[in-house]
Amino acid sequence: MNLLVPLPVLLPLLGAGLALMLTHRPHAQRAVTVVVLVMVVAIAGVLAYETDKGAPLVVWIGAWDPPLGISLVADRLSVLMLLVSAVVALAVLVYSIGQGMTGDDAEETPVSIYHPTYLVLVAGVANAFLAGDLFNLFVSFEMLLFASYVLLTLGGTEGRIRAGTIYVVVNVLSSFLFLISIAVVYAATGTVNLAQLSERLTVLPEGVALIIQLLLLTTFAIKAAVFPLSFWLPDSYPTAPAPVTAVFAGLLTKVGVYAMLRTQTLLFPDQPLTTLLLWAALLTMLIGILGAIAQSDIKRMLSFTLVSHIGFMVFGIALATTAGFSGAIFYVAHHITIQTALFLVLGLVERRAGSTSLLKLGGVARLAPLLAVMFFIPAMNLAGIPPLSGFLGKVGLLSAGIEVGTPLALAVVAAGTLTSLLTLYAVAKTWNLAFWRTPEQAHEMAHAIAAQDEETVRHGEPRLVHRRNYVHGGSQRIDDLTIQQARATVAVEEDDPDLHELLEKRLLDRHLPLSMTGATAALVAVSVAITVVAGPLFGYTDRAAANLLDRTVYVDAVLTERTR
């Protein structure tokens, strides 16, 4: 059974090589990629079943005597992450095949490098979850980052290069921080193996251990986009192609969260830095969601909610109790699926209605009822409406916070509740504007906003009042930025029409490939299924969290008496 452990890394890498050789045969390339990912899903499923029986599975690569070689460790936490991310990656892959990002449709991706790169990304993510030492974790970060650099700048358009520059520089900087922390760890302890470190770090002077912990936390906080290290995310994600944004939003930040969870529990169980992390969680939640409310593009809005909801996971890690860890793990699994599903739906909306800007959209619910349903369910799930899994995950985390009961923990509980409400506000606003009102209203609204402070406002006409950067009209408050965007929308409508004009001119492409809608629907179904199996899943995450708190399970599995 141990032989299965390296396969989630090996298969995608081999598949990537094969897919690269099949560059000129797109059909074969697609087949290879899909087969590989199906196999990874199956293997992850088997591993989840096996590890849940008891001890973690350990493989020493290259048959070096422990503890010299590189170890891959599959325990409950890593296998659950592996399974969820493999399912999500498969759904996104099917979706992107429907979208035609394989070289056939040459407009966006001139070369058929999409599939090999995607497989490298999956291999990197899998390796990060399985890595048993810090340097291997670094290498897997680099694998997935490199794949993400390529995917983010696909086609090399101006917007993507601009976003890619920031993304690459920020991530290279965080990689260097990681390297520095590895050098410090090695100088202090003489090993990078996580199991050995968990024994040796405890005997270090407190100050040295604290420096190592802060270095690692900073590194992972950049990856996970925890405030105040989150500013790179909302700007870089939305410019990428829809499936790429979806898979990034689902997986990449969660790898950072996983690394935080692993190092906090395994290496530093005695000093959880609860106060610092609680503050980080609180600020991440609130500042992220306030950013989301201000956006007038749905993709950017969702990127901000992504940042905001990372705060919930950090909250669980900060509490450092079984309930907290369990809630955080459940929340990660839930959030990976719904965040990806939402971005996939947005890709469909963009294709069906021509835009994701709230100024241009209207009446999508009538235009495409299926899309509306597929947006509505994960959106309500994100906001945490009972009985969906978002609600259950939040209840788990908030009750863990109340259990701890310090004033700061209770403050974060309050902030979490507020964040849920504000998330509901943000998605409800999106629903009202993009899906519910008619395209005509959207069109007139954009014109009304654009014309709001021109002098030609006459008596009796509907008027909008300008007060301190906001325009009041009806129940709407519109900020100056939106007005400028609206003006831009109206000004360039010749080349860039809004949905109303598209409908008038009958320019819409009614066709949505079945694989795109099918993949999205499947992912929405998975997110609903998480709700249905929430009981057993919480049981599983409880056991995983118990394993995390009792470090001996992990350490004993990796090191025998002889090798310590």
Next chain:
Amino acid sequence: MTVDLTLLLTAATMVGVGTYMLLERSLTRVLIGLVMLSNGINLGFLVASGPAGDPPLLSRYDAATISDPLPQAFVLTAIVITLGTVSFILAMAYRSWQLTGADDVQDDVEDASIRRLAAADEASEGFDLGESRSPDDEDDEIPEELGRERETR
């Protein structure tokens, strides 16, 4: 563990200079900063590996006198990764120059909007004052009208 001070100071200087260059606007300078940073960190690994010794070849040298090979392996991996990163950023800088005529790191959209908003603040304050002097300006009537207007459509 004894620490080689020369190596340590050189590493620290390179990291410092690299960080300074990283804060520059031009992507080429950022790139030079990244290279300096990475080389500084690689020197740091050599500091971490302890005093220099014989080459780590067990068949020829005594295990007691060889230097620690593991940090050297780390450094090799880091060098390879930096090479890839540098070439990617170079390509991006070139593409950016092709598209915009400059290789500057451009402003984040959010930053730009915040700045626009701040600039608009002064103007809107003046607008607000002028608005409040006009006799027929009442906040309340307007939203209702707009609401009714929408419904009738």
